[in-house]
Amino acid sequence: MGKTQIVKKKEKVRPGAWQIILIAGFLFYMFIPIISTYLFSVATRWDRTILPEGYTLEFYGKTFEASYFLSSLRNSIILSVSTIFVSLVLIVPTTYWVHVRLPQAKPILDMLMILPFGIPTVVLALALVQVYNPTPLGHSPVLLIGAVFIYSMPFMYRPISNALNAIDAQTLTEAGQSLGATTGQVLLKVIIPNIFAGIISGSLLVFATVFAEFTLTKLILGARFKTFPLLLVEYTRINGNIAAAFSVISFTIAWLVSILILWVGKKSQGASAEAVRSH
């Protein structure tokens, strides 16, 4: 019995020919645009040959000369980081509360949290502008943070909810309370460390989503608050090569930040991540 299972497992590991083709096709589909963007950002001329005729770093120089380069980068980072912050502060306690005190409301929360996927961003943006325009909030970055928070909410909620499902949050909370801790102390000292992996992946997803956000920013704030994607789109109309260079910078920043968040997560987690994973 045991032996046949082992054999089966081994067979599963070796992929068939069609699997290799499928995976290769998928990787091709995923990476060709990225590789082309990279190449295009350093190409002198690339319309008559398969590979570019020559290479140059000139366009990267141009990106740094762009007047809004630094400010748009700064704006994008401010926007992403504040959204992650708002998202964490609102979603972690809410999700925890529902898991522990109102488990019957979990399906409702699950449904609420996929609603943002169902609302086209254009509609969301125009609706917000209409409602808030007469108030001081209209056209303010605060409104934008609110909007991208809603838009990116599912990305934060899902990993956190899954992480809470993986631990027995209710019993851990009761154990903490019977030892004299308040609910807040339990959340900080017991629950958050044990769902840290979920918090990190939620933050990464929110960062990636918000850093690349275009529609909401454009419609709510427009030129008043130029973010990196806005600048990038602007340059696609001016010079394709420079736009490609912007894209590459954007990718790189997103990757660097992802690595940074993962690294911070690993570091503050240390051995306990291991403990949680094998729990």
Place this chain on the structure above:
Amino acid sequence: MSYLELRNVFKTFANVTAVRDFTLDIDKGTLVSFLGPSGCGKTTTLRMIAGFETPDGGTIELDSEDITQVVPNKRDIGMVFQAYALFPNMTVRQNVAFGLKMKNTPKDQMDKRIDEVLEMVRLSETAKRYPHQLSGGQQQRIALARALAVQPRVLLLDEPLSALDAEVRVVLRGEIRRIQSELAITTVYVTHDQEEALSISDKVVVMEGGVIQQVGTPEEIYRAPQTRFVATFIGTANQFFGKVQDKQHVLVDELSLEVENLEGCAAGQQVVVLVRPEYIQVTTQKPERSGCNIVSGVVETITFHGAVTRLGVNANNQRIVADINVSETEPIGLNQKVWLLFGSNACKVMAVDK
């Protein structure tokens, strides 16, 4: 005046009454078990004592203080859970330290106390490990140490051993009892394992359907059950349904059983006579003796139980079980005709409606 007092406690969920009119006194330093079938309200009662559920009626008093509405973290009541509930992100030492930290215990006192309780559960060497690096039994010991570290006024345990295998269960229940008596800590222990409850408790509370059936020492519960439920739930009891004949006899079908203590019953009343299998003597020859009840039947089943062997006997289509000690009795085989003897003092009579 008892240390922990529950007065007419009620708890209803949506449409089920989980606990009704629950009144119980628990003396300081004693171990009291709640014993009963699944769903009888043991956990709910325990959680009301801990403060995780609020009673719909009644009061809970601890050390003459009404704690019915006090939040769990202000009650000074420790709890051990079936699923251990150790904090996975903390080492054993950090787990045990948690409660002491919440109380702002000075560092040196804290270290001393942690060493003490780890010593008490005999797991000092595991201090640096994480919960997932311990066996189930070890995790539960640490959970016990963690609950005891803060010196709670009451210790609650909800089926702490049911996730462990039989051998560990027996060892650990002895440990729990040892530590409990050493510390003289007031303890409520929930279980549905009667052997566990009878072996470690000062008092056993037998519950059914959210109601207390009987409170007593393990001896009393076993020897003098007050309801038919207790008699059949604790241990095994043969049941003979019949009518009261006179002051000393109950008529069961054609057979007249001699019993004691029929004072409270009127002639003709429907009653049940309960006889424990270990009080029944079995012989293979028709006995000459009189002065006790004799029933004859045919052996249908023989099951070996270690110390005793249990016979299932068919007597006029009523099934009777009797325990025999193999070394003391002549060999008995299947389908053999046997005589069952039991004295009037082995019979416990109860009205049927109970």
